[in-house]
Amino acid sequence: MAKQGVEPDELTQPFWDAANEQRLVIQYCVDCDRLQHPPSDSCRDCDDGGELGWKQVSGRGRIYNYGVVHDCPIRLLQEDQPFNLAVIMLDDDPGIQMYSHLPGIPVDDVPVGAAVEVIFEPSANGQLVPEWRVIAD
Amino acid sequence: MSETEEQSVTILISFDIDGTLEVGDPPGPLTMDMVRLVRDKDFLIGSCSDRTLSSQRALWQDHDIEVDFVVGKHMLADVKDRFDADVYLHIGDREDLDRQYALKAGFDFLWPDEAVAHPHFQPDI
Amino acid sequence: MTTPTAPDAMYRNDEGLGIWEHRGKVAAVGVGHAPTSRRWDGRPETCVGAITIDALRKAIDDAGVAPDQIDGLVIVPVTTTGAFWEAGKPLPMDVIQSFNQTDDPLDGIAKLSAEWLLANMPELTNVNFTMYGPGCMSNALNVTAQAVGDGLAHTCLVVKSWHNFEGRYYQGGANAGNALPGTPAITQLWGGPASYSTALQFAEYCRKYGKAHDMMAPFMENSRRNGLRFPEGYWAQHRPEELGPEDYLASRWIAKPANLFDNDIPIMMSGAYLFSTAERAQDMKQKPVYILNHASSNTRPRSLLPTLDEVEADTALTGRKIYEGAGITADDLSFENMYDGFSLFHQFHLEGLGYRGIKFGEALDFYQTDISIEGPNPVSPSGGNVGSGRSRVWMHTDCIQQLQGRAGARQVTGVKPEVGVSGGPMPLGGNYTVWSASPD
Numbered sequence: 001m002a003k004q005g006v007e008p009d010e011l012t013q014p015f016w017d018a019a020n021e022q023r024l025v026i027q028y029c030v031d032c033d034r035l036q037h038p039p040s041d042s043c044r045d046c047d048d049g050g051e052l053g054w055k056q057v058s059g060r061g062r063i064y065n066y067g068v069v070h071d072c073p074i075r076l077l078q079e080d081q082p083f084n085l086a087v088i089m090l091d092d093d094p095g096i097q098m099y100s101h102l103p104g105i106p107v108d109d110v111p112v113g114a115a116v117e118v119i120f121e122p123s124a125n126g127q128l129v130p131e132w133r134v135i136a137d
Numbered sequence: 138m139s140e141t142e143e144q145s146v147t148i149l150i151s152f153d154i155d156g157t158l159e160v161g162d163p164p165g166p167l168t169m170d171m172v173r174l175v176r177d178k179d180f181l182i183g184s185c186s187d188r189t190l191s192s193q194r195a196l197w198q199d200h201d202i203e204v205d206f207v208v209g210k211h212m213l214a215d216v217k218d219r220f221d222a223d224v225y226l227h228i229g230d231r232e233d234l235d236r237q238y239a240l241k242a243g244f245d246f247l248w249p250d251e252a253v254a255h256p257h258f259q260p261d262i
Numbered sequence: 263m264t265t266p267t268a269p270d271a272m273y274r275n276d277e278g279l280g281i282w283e284h285r286g287k288v289a290a291v292g293v294g295h296a297p298t299s300r301r302w303d304g305r306p307e308t309c310v311g312a313i314t315i316d317a318l319r320k321a322i323d324d325a326g327v328a329p330d331q332i333d334g335l336v337i338v339p340v341t342t343t344g345a346f347w348e349a350g351k352p353l354p355m356d357v358i359q360s361f362n363q364t365d366d367p368l369d370g371i372a373k374l375s376a377e378w379l380l381a382n383m384p385e386l387t388n389v390n391f392t393m394y395g396p397g398c399m400s401n402a403l404n405v406t407a408q409a410v411g412d413g414l415a416h417t418c419l420v421v422k423s424w425h426n427f428e429g430r431y432y433q434g435g436a437n438a439g440n441a442l443p444g445t446p447a448i449t450q451l452w453g454g455p456a457s458y459s460t461a462l463q464f465a466e467y468c469r470k471y472g473k474a475h476d477m478m479a480p481f482m483e484n485s486r487r488n489g490l491r492f493p494e495g496y497w498a499q500h501r502p503e504e505l506g507p508e509d510y511l512a513s514r515w516i517a518k519p520a521n522l523f524d525n526d527i528p529i530m531m532s533g534a535y536l537f538s539t540a541e542r543a544q545d546m547k548q549k550p551v552y553i554l555n556h557a558s559s560n561t562r563p564r565s566l567l568p569t570l571d572e573v574e575a576d577t578a579l580t581g582r583k584i585y586e587g588a589g590i591t592a593d594d595l596s597f598e599n600m601y602d603g604f605s606l607f608h609q610f611h612l613e614g615l616g617y618r619g620i621k622f623g624e625a626l627d628f629y630q631t632d633i634s635i636e637g638p639n640p641v642s643p644s645g646g647n648v649g650s651g652r653s654r655v656w657m658h659t660d661c662i663q664q665l666q667g668r669a670g671a672r673q674v675t676g677v678k679p680e681v682g683v684s685g686g687p688m689p690l691g692g693n694y695t696v697w698s699a700s701p702d
Contacts, residue, residue, distance in 0.1 A: 003451050005441035012444035037565050038448045044562070064569075067461045068518040070211070071233075072453040073432040076440065078233055082515070085454050087462065087567060097565040099452040108518065112469070124440050129451060162300060162500070187522060189509035192501070209522075211514040233430075 001080045001101050005125025011039055014054045019128045022120045025054040026096060035093045057092040059118035061132065064089040064097065066110040076124065082107050088116055088132050100132035146223035148257065149181040149205075151213060151239075153229030154188055157249045160196065165230060165249045169200050171258045178261070181205045181220050185213055185227060187234070210234050213242035228252045265376040265392040268336075268405040273558040273693070274587055277579060282555040282587040284411025286701030289543035289550035290662050292325025292536030294318060295494035298651060299530045301426045306360035310341050310425035310530065311370025315383055317532035318419055325536040326547025327417060329385035332536075334415025335376050335392045336406045338399065338422045344431035344456070345528060347372040374423060391415040398422060398654040399533065400601070400685045400693040404556040406537050407695065411553075416539050422655050423532035431528050432456065449566060454517065457604045459567045461520035463689075464606040466570040468519070471623035475519045479507040481629045482523060482605060485642050488635060489649015491671035494659065496529045496651030505648070519606070526603040526647035533655035535662065540701055551665045554681070554696040555587030561690045573607075573689045574622055577614025580694065584615070584683060588696040592616040596677045597640040597664065599657035600694075601686020603647035610689040612641070637676040643669070644684075657684040661697040 008016040018025040028035045029043035029050035035057075036044055043050030066086035072078055083101055090096045102110060103121070115137045120128040152158060152172065157165035176182055183206030184193045193207035206216055217225055227244040229235025239246040252258060274282065296313035306312060314337075322329055353367050361370055362381040369378040376392035391414050395402030399422035406420040432455070436442055442450060468474055486505035490498050497503060505523060513522040536546075543550035561576045563569070568576075585591055592615060600611035609625030618639050620628050633641035644660030647653065661682040663669040673679075685694030 004439065004447070006444055006447045006451065007441050008444035012448060015448070016444055038445070065462045065466055067454070067458055067465060067520070068515065069453060069455065069458065070515040070518065071455060073437045073455055074450070074453040075433070075438045077453040078237070082518075083453075085452055085458065085517070095564040097567060099449075099454070099566065101452060123451070187514070189503055189505060190512055191506055191509050192503040195503075209512055209514050212512075 001083060001103070002076055003121075003123040003129055004074060004076050005123045006127040006129065007125075008127070011041065015039065016127060018054070018056070019120055019130055022128065023056055024059045024118045024130055025056050026090070027052055028055045035096050037096045037098065057090055060091040061088040061098070061116050062091070063102070063110060063112050063114050063116055063134075065112065066102070068108045084108070084110055086110055086132070098130060098132070102134070103131055104133060147181065147221065148224040149216070149220055149222040149226065150175055150257070151183055151185040151216060151225075151227040151244065153227070153231070153235050154184055154186040154193070154196065156230035157228055160200070166253050167228065167249055167258075169202065171253070172202055174260060175257055176202060180257070181222055183207055183216065185210060185216070185229070210238050213238055213244055217243055265394055267394045267396060272405050272408045273560070274404075274556055274583065275558045275560050277583050277586065279587060281589045284407070285554050285587070285589065286552045286698070287540050288407050288410045288537060288553045289540045290535050290537050290553070290697070291543050291546045291548050291550055292321040292323070292327065293659055293662055294320025294322070294324055294534040295659070296320070296532040298494070298496040298499055300496070300500070301428055302530055304354065304357070306357045308530070309357055309371050310374060310423050310532070311361060311378060311382065313530060313532040314374060314379065314421055314423040314534070317423070317534040318379070318383065318421055321419060321534040321536045324548060327536060330387050332386055332417050332419055333388050333390055334406070334409060334418030335379065335386070335389050336395050336402050336409065336418060336420040337374060337376055337379065338396060338402050339374055339394050340396065341372065341374050341423050341425045345425060345427045345429075346435060347427070348434055372425060391418070395420070398687055399658055400654060400687065400695070403658060403695050404558060404693045407553045407556050410537050410539060416542060418537045419534060420537060421532060421534040422653070424528070424530060424653060426528045426530050457520040457525050457606070458517040460604040460606050461517045462567060463570055463573055463610070465519050467609070467623075470570060473623070473626045476511055477626040477629060478524070478605065479510050480633065481608065481641065482510045482648055483507060484633050485602065485605070485645045485648035487645070487649075488643055488672055489645030489656070492645055492650050492656060492660070493670070494533070495645070495649060495656060496527065496531070497649065520604060523648070524605045526652040529651040529653070531651065531653045531655070533653065533659055535658070549666045551662045552698045552701040554590065554698045555584060556693065556695050557583040557587055558693045559691055563690060568690045573610050574613070576690045577610050580692070581614040581616060584694050584696060590681060590696070592619065594681050595683060596680045597643050597674055597682050599642055599644050599646070599661050599682060599684035601646065601654060601657060601692070602642060603652060603654060603687065605648050607689050608642065608646070611686070614689070615683065635672060635674045635676070640674045640676060643672060643674050645672075654687055657686070658695065660684070661695070665697055665699040
């Protein structure tokens with residue numbers, strides 16, 4: 001599916017740079033050692049904001065949940081409707097979620113709970129974007 | 138299609154309501170008399186709208202027009218399965234909710250303004 | 263006068279605060295609604311500012327208060343969540359010139375400031391307290407109740423309005439472009455519509471408890487039935503269409519398992535109330551409806567979307583806060599008017615409240631019983647957004663009108679209307695008000 005391109009900004013530059021190197025990094029707080037996603041200007045758990053960094057994660061996870069999108073607000077994706085839109089929970093920290101279109105999985109036939117691994121797909125402007133594919137347990 | 142050809146084939150027309158028919162919200166350019174005209178030509182007709190099925194039925198009943206089907210936007214493929222016709226045409230005002238659904242279901246498509254000028258909606262001479 | 267946004271201290275976010283210090287000492291009296299419409303037709307008299315003035319004047323008149331007695335105004339400055347004035351689109355100068363404008367030309371058209379309202383309501387000569395309650399009426403009500411209780415104002419208007427323009431919600435702007443900035447891209451690149459998060463919570467709920475989407479049909483039918491008895495609402499005014507099981511279940515998916523009617527219809531509307539101290543309210547035209555408590559949730563999900571565990575933990579916490587501050591239990595509720603705009607989360611609110619004793623996983627079964635306004639367990643007697651269109655206001659108006667005994671054809675008859683609760687929007691992060699026919 002042809003996703004919109006991405007124009008990295010200051011907050012998310014490390015995430016998108018790593019994606020272009022086919023690595024998945026997640027923002028984390030150096031002080032409390034907790035991952036957080038989506039990234040933010042400050043740690044959501046530390047009262048004083050916490051010092052933030054980026055941590056490479058395994059790129060493994062599980063399909064936590066999904067819906068089927070039939071009426072999408074993004075014009076570029078409308079030709080691909082209906083499509084799966086799943087939420088992945090990372091093995092490194094199951095509280096951390098990422099979205100996936102689950103390329104190759106038939107619409108509305110999503111194996112909730114299945115193991116997945118990250119892959120990287122080009123978006124409209126060439127920026128690589130994390131996606132996920134089902135793997136054997 | 139000539140008038141003679143029109144009379145020898147079965148034509149099915151699906152009407153969107155809002156933005157298409159004069160009774161829609163917003164009103165569209167197709168009058169209920171135009172709908173009656175194609176009804177009188179023995180076309181198969183019905184509505185395909187995001188309005189509820191019951192309110193579509195009520196609308197046609199209020200205007201004393203007998204229709205062959207009322208369906209939701211996503212149900213044109215079912216209409217094609219149910220009715221044997223030579224021409225399947227949907228008329229609507231939205232790119233995503235009318236034209237794309239129609240083309241995916243194998244229907245021809247006309248915008249309301251195009252439909253008004255189409256020979257289907259001209260009286261037989 | 264520059265209007266501030268309400269400080270965090272005005273909200274009751276925490277459990278353990280005890281009975282609200284102003285319990286029964288603040289009352290809602292007047293109600294005003296402007297006529298609804300599907301979209302703005304471009305005329306000055308129907309812009310969001312104009313309909314807001316209409317609603318405010320009706321609330322003042324309904325309460326029987328002279329405008330110069332009003333000293334407070336609380337509003338929600340944002341008047342849409344998905345219909346925006348396109349960048350570069352010419353400004354409607356004829357509309358702008360029809361009003362006393364602030365330095366923002368879209369004030370009164372695509373947003374609303376307290377300054378704009380005061381500049382265009384010359385009869386409000388004594389307003390010296392203005393404040394923004396951001397988000398929706400539920401928030402602004404909490405702010406108003408606290409402000410009147412704290413003595414910041416003694417006779418205070420509160421209003422929430424919505425504009426809607428041509429075109430489809432959310433379809434313009436960045437969503438129509440070929441690229442997104444990096445930060446929104448992380449959450450928006452995959453194209454989930456607005457109801458997607460709620461749809462997923464509902465999907466998880468159904469898997470966990472063995473329920474199905476079609477079990478929503480009685481709730482939807484009941485809500486629209488109640489809405490069609492709400493003369494202020496969109497469906498009652500423009501398209502009195504019922505929403506039976508066939509209608510609901512045949513509608514197309516937006517984000518399965520959320521279908522078209524699980525999403526509310528965007529409209530133009532404005533609803534306003536007049537609040538006062540319980541003491542002053544005694545002399546007004548309508549019966550006072552007393553505020554027993556207001557409570558809020560500022561919980562955020564750990565990551566992209568709330569999980570069902572997070573939803574259930576927070577709705578239960580919200581229920582405890584609501585009851586604690588009001589000094590009541592679930593048994594005291596005559597009815598509930600929690601938010602429904604998306605319909606698929608109303609059951610989370612119900613279960614968090616423990617309304618009529620239901621527990622997690624039981625609300626959809628409860629929907630299969632008598633939930634009508636004539637029965638002993640009325641659910642959403644306002645009909646909510648399902649019944650009257652997108653406003654996040656109907657539930658509050660209904661609580662006031664039910665307890666005043668002037669809900670008309672919508673009046674609950676299976677229970678004596680004594681205490682009601684309303685609020686939302688989302689199960690995580692919302693604002694709630696407990697209303698009572700009596701101050702005690």
